[in-house]
Amino acid sequence: MELTISYLLKTAIVLLVLYLFYYALLRNQNNFSFNRLYLLAAPLVAVVLPLIKWPVVLAPESAVSGVLQTIQLTEVTVTAYRPGAAPATASFFSPTTIAISVYIIGALIVLLKLVRQLWQVRQIRAKATVSKAIAGDVQVYQLPGHYPTFAFGKAVYLSKQEHLNAADQEKILAHEVAHVQLRHTWDVLYFELLSAFLWLNPIVWLLKQELRDVHEYQADAKVIHTYRAQEYSALLSREVLQQMGLPVGSYFQKPQVLKRLYMLQQSGKQAGWLRPLLILPLLGGLLFTFSLQQAGAQTSIFPSSEPDKPQQAVLKKTPVLPDQEEEPVQEQTVATARIEKNLQPDPALPALPAELKDESPTAKERPYTYVEQMPQFEGGETEMLKYLAKNIRYPKDAQEDGVEGLVVVSFTVEDDGALKDIEVLKSLSESIDTEAVRVVEKMSDRWSPGMQNGKPVRVKYTLPVRFALK
Structure with a gap:
């Protein structure tokens, strides 16, 4: 149990450091491809990094040379029950069992929510009518009623847009097609699964929202390669912001419109690589920290000298x-x-x-x-x-x-x-x-x-x- 808690704490610390680095240095940069890759890799790095046994040679010699005098074998654990302890069958309500049960219930709730959203997409597709196929394998569906426009998988679902002219409708369609071509759906599903297994860590939810923002920036950037940025920005400004009920899709109308407008203004600027390269010393620092911790864990088994006795050579x-x-x-x-x-x-x-x-x-x-x-x-x-x-x-x-x-x-x-x-x-x-x-x-x-x-x-x-x- 102690090892599990230690691992979870290390994972949370690494994920927090990676998120703070992104928020401080990368969030407002227009290097969208790198930001997307960073956000996708951050949870994996946080999960895997504490599991890797780093060599203690990464630590300075002065930190361990005075204590690691012999080769340490694998620790052996001898376990026994306390005299008069309750039988194992009565330990169902132990703190460990309760904690595991709470975690499993939370993960199941998140997974059931995802399944429900996928079922809603299936139902909407059954009600929609096939409109046309564009860009090779992208299928466009016309939605009935007042469903929002969104993209999922290899399909684009268009709502009724009577208030928009044909040119604006083409811009919105180009935006959703960009989501399909960039395969954003798989990123979304990946983070939904991460949210289920790491639902206790709030950083995962923050990273998921940051990734959604990057998706919108990437789709907008592809649109302005064909249409004028000023006209497209005006279209974004006119759209009514509203809450959506299918977060597994990629929507044109989202509350981050102001952020998207800001990023559109950065479209003509060259993406810098100085800040992204700073991830290398960050990862190096994390590796160094873990190597020091491992060295400290190895040296901690040796007894320290008592105050009333001289230290022996x-x-x-x-x-x-x-x-x-x-x-x-x-x-x-x-x-x-x-x-x-x-x-x-x-x-x-x-x-x-x-x-x-x-x-x-x-x-x-x-x-x-x-x-x-x-x-x-x-x-x-x-x-x-x-x-x-x-x-x-x-x-x-x-x-x-x-x-x-x-x-x-x-x-x-x-x-x-x-x-x-x-x-x-x-x-x-x-x-x-x-x-x-x-x-x-x-x-x-x-x-x-x-x-x-x-x-x-x-x-x-x-x-x-x-x-x-x-």
């Missing part, structure tokens, strides 16, 4: 080239001391811990964090997750005390596949920590070692395990 293993010496790095809150060969320590820096002064082979052979061929659990990561799910248990005392949260276990895969140096990096409770260590110990001798330059080497891992109660 963390050693980072750097890959060793054939002609280079290893340089262990000590990261501290006040200074960074780097030990280099044949150099004396700076007296201004704090004293180094004994482990850094150790020149024994054990001190030099610290485990790698990344190698050419990473260690692998027999059968792969999927089998490892199955193994953990089968063997790990939620301690009874932790269930009774309501203890839940994340515990992080660190271990080293030795060059013979055994697991050593198993320790808890992030503690939750004594019993839970013990259970997590126990399961990791049981995985020993089921790993193939990592390989570097054709030789087996030691590699360090971290395994996050989340314990949750229902």
Whole structure:
């Protein structure tokens, strides 16, 4: 549920940013084709972007280099029911179930409204009479009564226009034919479906209205290629504005006539590309933000130092080239001391811990964090997750005390596949920590070692395990 809420929030944020960009920079520009494409793509970008796993290399090294010391395995979740919790059959009215039900009902209402409008179009077509076919495959129908003029699919439906002369009727027909030729109906249906599935997000409805406006601007632009812009603007000004009852169609008479008149005045101006190109740094910024969030999510599992205890040094293993010496790095809150060969320590820096002064082979052979061929659990990561799910248990005392949260276990895969140096990096409770260590110990001798330059080497891992109660 937390992941779903996080995804929906990210989608809403991305969609809001894209809408504000359009409203501020593109809305009043006469680059109609680009604006149309932008509005059609914006919801898809908002839906897909949070799902993409961006590499953390997009984030600056300083943001993650001090914390990502080991490879993090996929988080494992252990779930148990709270003592005395209601049975699963009684959870029908849980907040999650209610939220899902409300969402489904809202989506069905929007979809039923769309179906009703499509049925109305079908009924109107049955009552209309075929007038003529123009521009190849565009069919014109004459409407009875006082139905409004609109275009849908490959057909144009003309109302009775006794108050207009023949020249004005031709202009209106050209406008509706432009809607058909530009395939605006498919855009409308696409956004109607989006409105059903994303009906909770008000930005979708705003984008839909902006797309309708762009449709009218495009159709008007095609008309003034044949007719004089001044005469066509005068026709728009004379038309009576009224509310329509079939929003799935494209209408000549719409409340955005004033906007259309403004865009007609921009018809002679060259469409600029500077503002549309600004979408590239915008998307780059969104990608950068998501990469930082992913890096932060990875680093958040490591415990921070307690106020009453000094922060311990963390050693980072750097890959060793054939002609280079290893340089262990000590990261501290006040200074960074780097030990280099044949150099004396700076007296201004704090004293180094004994482990850094150790020149024994054990001190030099610290485990790698990344190698050419990473260690692998027999059968792969999927089998490892199955193994953990089968063997790990939620301690009874932790269930009774309501203890839940994340515990992080660190271990080293030795060059013979055994697991050593198993320790808890992030503690939750004594019993839970013990259970997590126990399961990791049981995985020993089921790993193939990592390989570097054709030789087996030691590699360090971290395994996050989340314990949750229902």
